[in-house]
Amino acid sequence: MCEQLASILRHNVTMRKFIIAIAFICYMSRPALAVVVLPDPTTIVDGLPIVRQFDEFLSYNTQLLTQFSLPALTDRPVSATWISYC
Amino acid sequence: MTQAGGIDNDPVGGGFVFEEPVPSVAGGCPSCGSFSGVWGAGAQPGGPVLVDTLFAYLQSQAGPQATIPVFTFDLVEPGSAADRDLNLIANFQVWNPSTNTEVASWSLDAVNNGVFDPGQLITVEGLIELTGTSGTVYSASNTGSGSHDFLVFSPTMNLSLFTGNGYQFRISAQFTNIDGGGEEAFITAAFVAPNQGPGPAVPEPSTMVLLATALAGAGLQSRRFIRRKS
Numbered sequence: 001m002c003e004q005l006a007s008i009l010r011h012n013v014t015m016r017k018f019i020i021a022i023a024f025i026c027y028m029s030r031p032a033l034a035v036v037v038l039p040d041p042t043t044i045v046d047g048l049p050i051v052r053q054f055d056e057f058l059s060y061n062t063q064l065l066t067q068f069s070l071p072a073l074t075d076r077p078v079s080a081t082w083i084s085y086c
Numbered sequence: 087m088t089q090a091g092g093i094d095n096d097p098v099g100g101g102f103v104f105e106e107p108v109p110s111v112a113g114g115c116p117s118c119g120s121f122s123g124v125w126g127a128g129a130q131p132g133g134p135v136l137v138d139t140l141f142a143y144l145q146s147q148a149g150p151q152a153t154i155p156v157f158t159f160d161l162v163e164p165g166s167a168a169d170r171d172l173n174l175i176a177n178f179q180v181w182n183p184s185t186n187t188e189v190a191s192w193s194l195d196a197v198n199n200g201v202f203d204p205g206q207l208i209t210v211e212g213l214i215e216l217t218g219t220s221g222t223v224y225s226a227s228n229t230g231s232g233s234h235d236f237l238v239f240s241p242t243m244n245l246s247l248f249t250g251n252g253y254q255f256r257i258s259a260q261f262t263n264i265d266g267g268g269e270e271a272f273i274t275a276a277f278v279a280p281n282q283g284p285g286p287a288v289p290e291p292s293t294m295v296l297l298a299t300a301l302a303g304a305g306l307q308s309r310r311f312i313r314r315k316s
């Protein structure tokens with residue numbers, strides 16, 4: 001199978017370009033697949049707002065989002081910048 | 087607050103380098119009780135934090151739709167009722183270092199008036215219990231380390247409006263009523279604030295159909311090639 005594939009890639013320029021294009025598409029879509037878009041802050045679940053407002057900020061609680069069946073990740077973020085550690 | 091155990095921001099995801107976390111008061115926690123400090127102004131190694139760098143980090147890690155930073159907070163207070171809450175207040179600024187003036191600011195405090203109100207600290211609750219109209223009780227125990235308990239953003243903090251000028255991004259924060267160690271705050275690209283254009287999480291069905299068609303075509307092409315060769 002691998003030999004056949006190698007042979008195709010060696011001799012077929014179109015196929016080679018196609019594989020490169022697919023690899024490029026996969027690479028470009030990589031970061032987008034890793035993020036979670038936070039839910040609409042105006043959402044009401046069971047009569048309860050899903051956010052709390054603190055002046056100019058909105059705050060979600062991740063455990064409540066899960067209990068409301070809304071998307072949240074509760075583990076540590078893979079990509080994060082530390083602001084403080086107390 | 088401290089940069090405990092070698093924690094730094096050099097590098098974070100994508101190879102970006104940011105100012106190190108704000109250091110603790112002498113002696114560290116627990117027993118520090120309160121803390122105040124500024125992140126982003128260059129007081130720590132790796133600083134200052136430039137809006138351009140922060141914006142590039144968000145775009146690199148979360149895609150072009152990420153223009154508003156999302157902050158996370160891991161509340162680590164002890165679980166006992168007397169100790170599990172803490173209080174905090176923060177002011178976020180875009181700062182022009184050339185003129186030493188504030189360009190824009192966003193306040194996180196207990197008064198919803200769009201103005202920073204020093205002394206009006208919010209309460210970060212270690213235990214939240216809510217009862218829905220159905221009678222269902224929703225409960226979140228936020229104490230303990232290892233998860234981000236709160237996700238916070240300001241809908242108007244669109245950093246794309248402040249890039250290209252050499253501006254700095256600063257956070258001034260004050261914590262009180264700290265009873266245990268390990269309270270952690272992050273900026274993360276793992277989350278994207280809503281209402282920032284098309285959502286990126288799942289490829290559209292049409293994209294998947296296009297990909298499947300292309301793969302089918304590739305399969306047919308390779309079969310034809312193999313048949314011709316044999």
